[in-house]
Amino acid sequence: MEALQIYNSLTRKKEVFKSITPGYVGMYVCGPTVSGESHLGHARPYITFDVVNRYLQHLGYKVRYVRNITDAGHFEEEGREAEDKISNKAFLEKLEPMELVKKYTDLFHWGMKEFNTLSPSIEPTATGHIVEQIEMIKKIMADGYAYEVDGSVYFDVEKYNRDFSKKDLPYGILSGRVLEDMQESSRELENQEEKRNKVDFALWKKAPAKHIMRWMSPWGEGFPGWHIECSAMSTKYLGKEFDIHGGGMDLQFPHHECEIAQSAVCNDKIPARYWMHNNMITINGRKMGKSYNNIIKFTELFSGNHPMLDQAYHPMVIRFFILQTHYRSTLDFSNDALKAAEKGLRRLMEGFETLGILNVESPENAADATLDKKVRSLITEMDDFMNDDFGTAKVLANLFELVPVINGIKDGHIKKDAISQSTMELFKKQMQLYVEDIFGLKKVSEHAGEQLNGVIQVLIELRKEAKTKKDFVTSDRIRNELAALGILLKDEKGGNVSYQFE
RNA sequence: GGUCUUGUGGCCGAGUGGCUAGGCAGAGCUCUGCAAAAGCUCCUACAGCGGUUCGAAUCCGCUCGAGACCUCCA
Structure with a gap:
């Protein structure tokens, strides 16, 4: 290093x-x-x-x-x-x-x-x-x-x-x-x-x-x-x-x-x-500043209550948005850019969360040496990027490249023994380090409380049963009505169902 | 006017002279009852014109465009 x-x-x-x-x-x-x-x-x-x-x-x-x-x-x-x-x-x-x-x-x-x-x-x-x-x-x-x-x-x-x-x-x-x-x-x-x-x-x-x-x-x-x-x-x-x-x-x-x-x-x-x-944050190519009368205050940003905003943006989206650019470059504000950041952040955080609960049987030696090597190199590069004048944008790029690996293991198309134990440990450690400890990112959507989570799980079970009986009217109804409430059900590969708040 | 920075694909943005950045959007495929999610694949650009070099988004020159500071500003 x-x-x-x-x-x-x-x-x-x-x-x-x-x-x-x-x-x-x-x-x-x-x-x-x-x-x-x-x-x-x-x-x-x-x-x-x-x-x-x-x-x-x-x-x-x-x-x-x-x-x-x-x-x-x-x-x-x-x-x-x-x-x-x-x-x-x-x-x-x-x-x-x-x-x-x-x-x-x-x-x-x-x-x-x-x-x-x-x-x-x-x-x-x-x-x-x-x-x-x-x-x-x-x-x-x-x-x-x-x-x-x-x-x-x-x-x-x-x-x-x-x-x-x-x-x-x-x-x-x-x-x-x-x-x-x-x-x-x-x-x-x-x-x-x-x-x-x-x-x-x-x-x-x-x-x-x-x-x-x-x-x-x-x-x-x-x-x-x-x-x-x-x-x-x-x-x-x-x-x-x-x-x-x-x-x-x-x-x-x-x-x-x-x-x-x-x-x-x-x-x-x-x-x-x-x-x-x-460097400065610009808006329509011009520096955001009092003298230009183009500022968006924190309260307006978080609430979406500003003529230039299409929607509210979560503070974490702003944080992520800022880290996606090198600090010495100008960063141009736009709704499109922030919406892209919002989606990107969600994907990253889901991957990060998944990694934490991943059930793997990591062997001493990786079954897929190429993948193991790739993961290792993506991880170790992150330190070099940070050491090069805080290259947060490049670190994020690497983190994003690791997301498909995580999802692949979860989905099962990457075998559980593909990556060695030592690499897996490093993987988890560095993800934690960069995502939360250094970049200070947190998941945007709040977790449901105990009770709500229980209620959703009940509905998920009912839907599974309906699906087993090929009662798609009922299963779709549960899915659609929850979606209308902003709760998105996601059928995963192994038959698991997860949900997220929109 | 002075000093300096900058111009990358539909959008946002990394880029240290030679090897696919990445995200978002879009297209196709896989999975799937359907959809979403996820995975795989594709879309391969560097303002323009010259020059240096075996090789330039990356160096040099010119042209054009944009911006910052010179006044409170993060």
Whole structure:
């Protein structure tokens, strides 16, 4: 098995992953801004990094996974009126800002649970780390890389770039931008007279009179700038240098670029070794995002209550849909694609379930050496695919190739002794590992309770009897009426009957 | 305008220069009282034009198309 390789946005190539402290991984992922309901686009990074987290744990690492909650509302649009979007919306909804933040945080957590993501080890909030942020800003100022103007503090990008380029840490190192080009090309924005340079960014903003969210600082009442929370909190919980920093591609610039600059001043190094950026979910070829007005919220997705949705989609279908694509590719949303995912997932999960209850008499040596070898190779390849920058799509392809083998053994056209015992054990172990433990997939349809299951079994027995008597009117009636209720009976090869809910 | 990414069969999507990705849909067959499920088989594409190479979806150039970032964004 080859070592895990991760595509590092910083170096723009795949690199062998080596953690700073052997056996441990520190990973920071930019979390949601809880000023509104999460949408499908948000599902991608959290599901992607959930799998990264699970896989690293599988590899034996003890992972400290930190994912923040941005609840401190930063300036909405710098160029226009600096305003706190959280407090602004609170006025509209007549809620206290913290009430609003709580509501959307809870909704976010609910969504994450629906997607079956594991909780991060630490989930720090920006409002809970105002002190740390202020301390960091003070340090940046003391070092001469920030200046105060009328209660606001800005990062001096030009000076930083001049000095840190000598240390091979120019501004733009992550996104590949050249400062001079940006100064020429960046758009002319209003209300920037406070800044010495238009590329400078805010570390602390003075709170306007109507601003509700405000904290005392050495520079007066205000609120922290957009980027400082991640620098402060990642440093606090993961140290000056940690292993993986993740987030959506749209955060690469300026957010992560600014984080690097802030941390470089304070800690003299790039905060993370490996920078991972997931690509966007698009809808009709366009990025799903607030600005495009094309978002589908979790609640709408799960209920089907949205003009663009033909039907409701189960969270597991979304999860599967996302894993079917490599995380660095764009993923285009469409009803057709999700419906295909729904069917595919069902087939995979049924195969997985069948494997668990398969009654085989595996011999020492496989009766069908070719098949045995094929199964083995499909299984072992999965680790290689994952180690190649988390190739979940390819792993799924292999899992699908194994499904006919499972069904074949069940149906009996593959003999029970075709596969050796050791291969069979590996087969079961790896299916379990990938389907549930690493990919976090669960069966969509719920199981019937004891009672309902009993009732269905009675009907199945009655139908079997009817069939034996060639009373097809009765047998078809049972089947059709159950089907009308969404319970699908499936006659299997050996005379068994299984059912599924639609 | 600057920086970058991308263009794969009906749809969604893997693809490291040479070997059938896979899923969904569709067609045929097997099983079956019928249907469904399941199994087997088929549908073999890489925007266009050049170039490099024994060989290119994969590398290079040009043309056309799409998108992202440069402003809050996952």
